[in-house]
Amino acid sequence: MTDAPISAELFARAQRVIPGGVNSPVRAFRAVGGTPRFMVSGRGPYLTDADGKTYVDLVSSWGPMIHGHAHPEIVAAVQEAAARGLSFGTPTLGEIELAEELIGKLTAGAARAGVPSPLEEVRLVNSGTEATMSAIRLARGATGRSKIVKFAGCYHGHVDSLLASAGSGVITFGLPDSPGVTPAQAAETIVVGYNDLAAVRAAFEQDGSEIAAVITEAAPGNMGAVPPLPGFNQALLELAHEHGALLISDEVMTGFRVSEAGWYGLDPVAADLFTFGKVMSGGLPAAAFGGRAALMSYLAPAGPVYQAGTLSGNPVAVAAGLTSLRLATEAVYRRLDDHARTIGELASAALTAAGVGHRRQYAGNLFSIFFTETPEQPITDFDRVRATDTFRYGPFFHAMLDAGVYLPPSAFEVWFVNAALDSAAIDRIAEALPAAAQAAARAVPPAA
Ligand SMILES: Cc1ncc(COP(=O)(O)O)c(C=O)c1O
Structure with a gap:
């Protein structure tokens, strides 16, 4: 895991005054482990953390930021x-x-x-x-x-x-x-x-x-x-x-x-x-x-x-x-749909190359990668979601984070694209994925 010393210091300080150090539980990274990143700014498709590292943002504030960060007109x-x-x-x-x-x-x-x-x-x-x-x-x-x-x-x-x-x-x-x-x-x-x-x-x-x-x-x-x-x-x-x-x-x-x-x-x-x-x-x-x-x-x-x-x-x-x-014009939605398709396909290609069984599902431009050995079987309810190989997500997430891509810190959340994603941001995602897919392949299930 990458060192994030300033975020680590802020998290320790936050935990003294805020329950669990966060104001909404999933931000605490407990499902994936490691130090939650404290962000200081966002611009277009990128976030910058307190240690000065930038990330391509695939959380988009859990949905709202469809135009990316700090859109000048907004x-x-x-x-x-x-x-x-x-x-x-x-x-x-x-x-x-x-x-x-x-x-x-x-x-x-x-x-x-x-x-x-x-x-x-x-x-x-x-x-x-x-x-x-x-x-x-x-x-x-x-x-x-x-x-x-x-x-x-x-x-x-x-x-x-x-x-x-x-x-x-x-x-x-x-x-x-x-x-x-x-x-x-x-x-x-x-x-x-x-x-x-x-x-x-x-x-x-x-x-x-x-x-x-x-x-x-x-x-x-x-x-x-x-x-x-x-x-x-x-x-x-x-x-x-x-x-x-x-x-x-x-x-x-x-x-x-x-x-x-x-x-x-x-x-x-x-x-x-x-x-x-x-x-x-x-x-x-x-x-x-x-x-x-x-x-x-x-x-x-x-x-x-x-x-x-x-x-x-x-x-x-x-x-x-x-x-x-x-x-939010029609052109924006076409862009969101294209980004969701492109990024999903890139993730699938990297996981397939690493031999990781997975299934990609969409709800419009919201999408998820489920790790599963039965990818042909649609995931239609919560029981099937819970039966997926979520142990692969933490290592996958951290390899992406190290490479400067911010995914949702939970296997149960969708990836949220935004219209500010450009070819440089998508290239960074494409470059990050092979190592992340390898990390997912190496993950071992927790002892029963
Ligand atoms: C479908 C749905 N309904 C309601 C909520 C609650 O919204 P808020 O977090 O703004 O209270 C959420 C939040 O993620 C949601 O996804």
Whole structure:
């Protein structure tokens, strides 16, 4: 492993004042070992750490930075907004413009599919967690029911009732559920296998009259890229509606990343509620949830379901998000798709040359490399994800890091490309991969 003395010193200092030294668990590198890198700046496709080393960034702040780092137009919009004042606690024009932009993009996606838009109103919040938490409260308030169906391996933020069998950091640390979630909260959550319609049907047969909503990642990226089987999301919608329940499509990760209209643009299923975050924030804290006006009107102050936020619709965050979305043209999505394909193919070629069994899966331009000796077998759910050879990921990750490529520090996270990746950055990835593939080949499984 490369020496990163300043990061190591900062990490030791951080651990004295911040639990585990980080403000979000996966940043601590526990799944891959070694010293988390403390970044000091980012520009285009590169990050620079406290020791002065640069990395090609394939995490993109876990999704938001689709234009790369410090995009000049986004920085200028933020500076301009900040100069006018940081927060007013009143309505502002920017909030209307951002809401119109979000609705406009999904409405255009719906028009391309020849169907009415499922998104008429949105409420802005500060994080994806708040978006899913609020969408669930609204679903419960509108249906008068309490249970929620979620899928094993899907992550919807750290909402109490949604931590059951969650993906992302929760699997990275092998925490099946979190202490602090009460039995009553857990009892309201029915967890079923992903892509398993029979299990969803059985849940409705057993508890149908108590189920308020099914929540699903529009295309899961928190157990690696595990896309829905064709027709799965539509079947969820139909099953939910047959039983008087709602469908919440969580597009926090996929929204405005995998197409201009997110996963909805690729698979236009008219969920009752959508949740957004990451890309729509431009890299500052902003997120949203929304749906048709009739359902959204249950929210205070129009309706009785309470939801609020001191900094919701913050003018600086709104300026970043709006500029980022306006820059996200069709050409940007073609670039993201091309990068995802190219980098995925380069990784596969290096792993194949090193004799490492693996399977590459895509959910739009989100992708994962699963280490497996049965690469012909699609990975369709969390059980199959957990059966992969994750012990190969740490050595692979560290060889890439040494060579100046920053991958997600967990085998269960997707690789996030950004449109700033250029041929020099892609060359660096290509040069790093053969040694990383050799490191993966040499990895030995932990003793049983
Ligand atoms: C699909 C999905 N939903 C919700 C969240 C939670 O978002 P946040 O981390 O902004 O609270 C995430 C975060 O990774 C996510 O991927």
